[in-house]
Amino acid sequence: MTAGEPAPQRDWLGPERLLAFSDGVVAIGLTLLVLPLAELVPDAEEPHGSGLEIITENLAPIGSFALSFAVIARFWAAHHRVFDDAPRVSPLLVWVNTVWLFTIVVMPFPTEMVGTFPDDAFTLRFYVGTLFASSALLTVMTFLVQRSRAPADRGLKHGSGGTGAVLLLIFLVTLVAPQLGYWPLLLLFLSGPAEALLAPRVERLLRRARN
Amino acid sequence: MTAGEPAPQRDWLGPERLLAFSDGVVAIGLTLLVLPLAELVPDAEEPHGSGLEIITENLAPIGSFALSFAVIARFWAAHHRVFDDAPRVSPLLVWVNTVWLFTIVVMPFPTEMVGTFPDDAFTLRFYVGTLFASSALLTVMTFLVQRSRAPADRGLKHGSGGTGAVLLLIFLVTLVAPQLGYWPLLLLFLSGPAEALLAPRVERLLRRARN
Amino acid sequence: MTAGEPAPQRDWLGPERLLAFSDGVVAIGLTLLVLPLAELVPDAEEPHGSGLEIITENLAPIGSFALSFAVIARFWAAHHRVFDDAPRVSPLLVWVNTVWLFTIVVMPFPTEMVGTFPDDAFTLRFYVGTLFASSALLTVMTFLVQRSRAPADRGLKHGSGGTGAVLLLIFLVTLVAPQLGYWPLLLLFLSGPAEALLAPRVERLLRRARN
Amino acid sequence: MTAGEPAPQRDWLGPERLLAFSDGVVAIGLTLLVLPLAELVPDAEEPHGSGLEIITENLAPIGSFALSFAVIARFWAAHHRVFDDAPRVSPLLVWVNTVWLFTIVVMPFPTEMVGTFPDDAFTLRFYVGTLFASSALLTVMTFLVQRSRAPADRGLKHGSGGTGAVLLLIFLVTLVAPQLGYWPLLLLFLSGPAEALLAPRVERLLRRARN
Numbered sequence: 001m002t003a004g005e006p007a008p009q010r011d012w013l014g015p016e017r018l019l020a021f022s023d024g025v026v027a028i029g030l031t032l033l034v035l036p037l038a039e040l041v042p043d044a045e046e047p048h049g050s051g052l053e054i055i056t057e058n059l060a061p062i063g064s065f066a067l068s069f070a071v072i073a074r075f076w077a078a079h080h081r082v083f084d085d086a087p088r089v090s091p092l093l094v095w096v097n098t099v100w101l102f103t104i105v106v107m108p109f110p111t112e113m114v115g116t117f118p119d120d121a122f123t124l125r126f127y128v129g130t131l132f133a134s135s136a137l138l139t140v141m142t143f144l145v146q147r148s149r150a151p152a153d154r155g156l157k158h159g160s161g162g163t164g165a166v167l168l169l170i171f172l173v174t175l176v177a178p179q180l181g182y183w184p185l186l187l188l189f190l191s192g193p194a195e196a197l198l199a200p201r202v203e204r205l206l207r208r209a210r211n
Numbered sequence: 212m213t214a215g216e217p218a219p220q221r222d223w224l225g226p227e228r229l230l231a232f233s234d235g236v237v238a239i240g241l242t243l244l245v246l247p248l249a250e251l252v253p254d255a256e257e258p259h260g261s262g263l264e265i266i267t268e269n270l271a272p273i274g275s276f277a278l279s280f281a282v283i284a285r286f287w288a289a290h291h292r293v294f295d296d297a298p299r300v301s302p303l304l305v306w307v308n309t310v311w312l313f314t315i316v317v318m319p320f321p322t323e324m325v326g327t328f329p330d331d332a333f334t335l336r337f338y339v340g341t342l343f344a345s346s347a348l349l350t351v352m353t354f355l356v357q358r359s360r361a362p363a364d365r366g367l368k369h370g371s372g373g374t375g376a377v378l379l380l381i382f383l384v385t386l387v388a389p390q391l392g393y394w395p396l397l398l399l400f401l402s403g404p405a406e407a408l409l410a411p412r413v414e415r416l417l418r419r420a421r422n
Numbered sequence: 423m424t425a426g427e428p429a430p431q432r433d434w435l436g437p438e439r440l441l442a443f444s445d446g447v448v449a450i451g452l453t454l455l456v457l458p459l460a461e462l463v464p465d466a467e468e469p470h471g472s473g474l475e476i477i478t479e480n481l482a483p484i485g486s487f488a489l490s491f492a493v494i495a496r497f498w499a500a501h502h503r504v505f506d507d508a509p510r511v512s513p514l515l516v517w518v519n520t521v522w523l524f525t526i527v528v529m530p531f532p533t534e535m536v537g538t539f540p541d542d543a544f545t546l547r548f549y550v551g552t553l554f555a556s557s558a559l560l561t562v563m564t565f566l567v568q569r570s571r572a573p574a575d576r577g578l579k580h581g582s583g584g585t586g587a588v589l590l591l592i593f594l595v596t597l598v599a600p601q602l603g604y605w606p607l608l609l610l611f612l613s614g615p616a617e618a619l620l621a622p623r624v625e626r627l628l629r630r631a632r633n
Numbered sequence: 634m635t636a637g638e639p640a641p642q643r644d645w646l647g648p649e650r651l652l653a654f655s656d657g658v659v660a661i662g663l664t665l666l667v668l669p670l671a672e673l674v675p676d677a678e679e680p681h682g683s684g685l686e687i688i689t690e691n692l693a694p695i696g697s698f699a700l701s702f703a704v705i706a707r708f709w710a711a712h713h714r715v716f717d718d719a720p721r722v723s724p725l726l727v728w729v730n731t732v733w734l735f736t737i738v739v740m741p742f743p744t745e746m747v748g749t750f751p752d753d754a755f756t757l758r759f760y761v762g763t764l765f766a767s768s769a770l771l772t773v774m775t776f777l778v779q780r781s782r783a784p785a786d787r788g789l790k791h792g793s794g795g796t797g798a799v800l801l802l803i804f805l806v807t808l809v810a811p812q813l814g815y816w817p818l819l820l821l822f823l824s825g826p827a828e829a830l831l832a833p834r835v836e837r838l839l840r841r842a843r844n
Contacts, residue, residue, distance in 0.1 A: 050755065
């Protein structure tokens with residue numbers, strides 16, 4: 001805390017608590033997704049149907065639970081990767097992270113809407129739009145963290161830009177062709193392997209171009 | 212643990228576990244806010260209405276969820292700032308922090324009341340009063356942490372005093388003019404930028420005055 | 423990991439993850455207590471009553487929520503104190519800690535029973551019995567941690583023995599005089615100051631007696 | 634980050650955040666198990682029955698809650714043991730850990746089904762099958778962590794292989810003899826002491842054989 005520039009140092013926080021807090025919020029958001037499933041089971045006092053029927057008659061809520069779990073887990077891993085050995089975080093980054101956490105915390109709401117209205121076009125767009133917003137905010141955070149690094153370390157991390165682009169594409173598909181339903185989201189799980197395949201080559205090219 | 216003063220050292224705890232525990236409680240409180248929203252969605256077995264209607268017919272609960280999320284996230288950031296590189300914490304601080312956590316944990320209750328009774332004066336005052344209590348306790352904690360620092364480090368941190376003053380003002384407004392509803396709470400989100408603008412100047416003045 | 427004694431070292435774990443996990447469970451248990459309160463609020467679609475009525479007509483659930491919050495927060499602080507700078511933890515201690523976590527996780531169940539049946543003698547005993555079991559397990563953990571310290575460090579920590587004794591007393595009172603209701607639990611909050619007053623003197627006596 | 638092998642180092646993450654995140658998810662999954670119990674208690678506004686009746690009439694949900702708590706706590710301890718002083722974790726391990734977390738998060742769903750349909754063969758197999766899947770994934774993770782160690786450190790840790798084998802056995806029993814109900818799960822709690830008894834001898838043999 002030199003006298004010359006006390007303001008920036010004071011406002012930039014160490015990332016540990018921010019990350020621990022974010023991890024906590026994501027872990028809870030992920031786990032709360034199961035609560036609507038638990039509510040599908042009738043009360044012990046007045047059981048009706050059977051265990052198997054509860055599953056076969058509720059494939060839409062169970063599927064939306066599994067899909068949201070997979071997507072949030074994937075976003076968490078991307079968040080982990082973005083902040084891995086990040087330096088101190090700026091107030092702007094804290095703010096963007098808070099909005100990102102909002103998109104995660106709100107997820108049980110669109111997830112349950114998908115379970116109840118599996119064929120509704122608005123619900124589809126609302127669900128995919130939330131995922132796209134979350135992914136776009138991760139991309140913004142990737143950019144902000146990159147910018148706060150020393151120039152020499154930049155470009156060595158590939159963040160969530162690929163996922164963001166895929167989700168933008170899926171979101172546009174839901175706008176023009178909602179009849180395809182949730183199938184375009186499978187692209188999301190193909191983007192990982194594709195990125196893993198392409199990223200090292202892109203980087204090698206970039207590094208050569210720089211040298 | 213010298214023989215001369217064993218008592219204070221034994222009762223003062225390292226802040227790590229206190230902060231991790233507080234972060235956990237706040238993260239869960241923040242995330243549980245979504246549960247009433249998830250309950251707005253009808254069961255998958257007997258769907259009625261549509262995805263869009265669930266949103267347009269429940270603007271009050273959705274708005275109170277978003278407002279409470281924003282306020283708790285803001286309080287968490289203030290808590291983070293208050294305790295950043297704090298020395299060991301006294302039993303009194305642990306106690307005040309526990310009461311503060313109570314004001315956070317209880318938030319889903321007034322939040323849901325706001326969603327159900329958006330025009331009720333008592334509910335408005337109860338909600339804003341809870342926020343004010345939470346903010347006042349943060350100010351008390353700022354003061355207690357400041358006092359435990361070495362004198363040279365004091366005054367370099369601006370804590371949540373500004374937010375506390377704004378919430379006291381808003382609380383007074385709800386007492387005399389409840390018909391204004393929740394709009395005065397917008398001041399809360401203006402106080403951040405205002406403080407960021409003013410604080411460095413105030414501090415520069417203070418530092419000059421001290422030298 | 424010398425060849426001579428690999429078994430004990432391999433089974434004794436570092437306390438960090440155990441404590442972080444316990445803190446997480448307690449933080450969630452504490453926060454879930456509010457959910458029954460949030461359910462007291464009628465749905466936004468069919469509001470009846472007023473904000474004030476929800477509070478005045480539900481004093482028993484609100485009171486049991488506040489009481490359980492205060493007790494769990496107190497137990498957490500005691501747990502913090504027991505494990506503060508503890509060495510590696512034995513499998514037995516992990517096991518006792520798991521049973522202790524069970525008594526914390528189960529708390530929303532007796533808490534809600536108290537809110538529904540405030541005058542029921544069985545409910546009173548079940549609630550106080552759960553608290554006593556939790557406190558007794560804390561005392562066992564205090565003892566186990568003490569034993570794992572070097573002899574020179576023993577006796578310098580006063581754990582939760584006082585709270586355990588007070589809860590045993592209160593539990594016995596509920597068995598013979600359930601008509602006193604929940605009032606004897608107030609003793610719990612007096613035991614803290616009493617212990618703070620007495621402990622240093624007892625210790626000074628002990629230290630003198632040892633020298 | 635030498636120029637020679639940047640790819641593996643970049644994709645392998647430090648285990649701290651993965652473990653903290655997993656601990657958070659398990660802690661929440663464990664704690665959410667109590668929510669169906671809390672819902673057994675009638676509303677404070679319309680109490681019926683008594684505190685004792687709520688317990689005696691709901692032994693199946695209470696038993697399934699206690700059983701799931703014990704099993705998840707045991708799995709967490711096994712997870713702790715698998716990752717204790719693990720080196721950096723590979724993307725594959727992150728992926729397997731995510732699927733494992735899914736088996737934990739989903740637990741409240743089969744647990745509540747057991748509480749409602751205690752005599753249903755499908756429910757029994759679904760519940761035990763979930764436990765077996767979770768345990769098998771732990772065994773896979775044990776293997777993956779072992780492989781990432783230096784050869785000299787391998788074989789010194791006994792992981793969750795024993796539990797996995799016991800659960801496979803119990804799962805097979807539920808397939809051929811569902812009328813035995815949940816009793817075979819007791820084997821799970823006997824496998825711990827058996828392993829503790831046998832493991833040091835097996836290891837001593839292994840170490841002798843190696844020297």
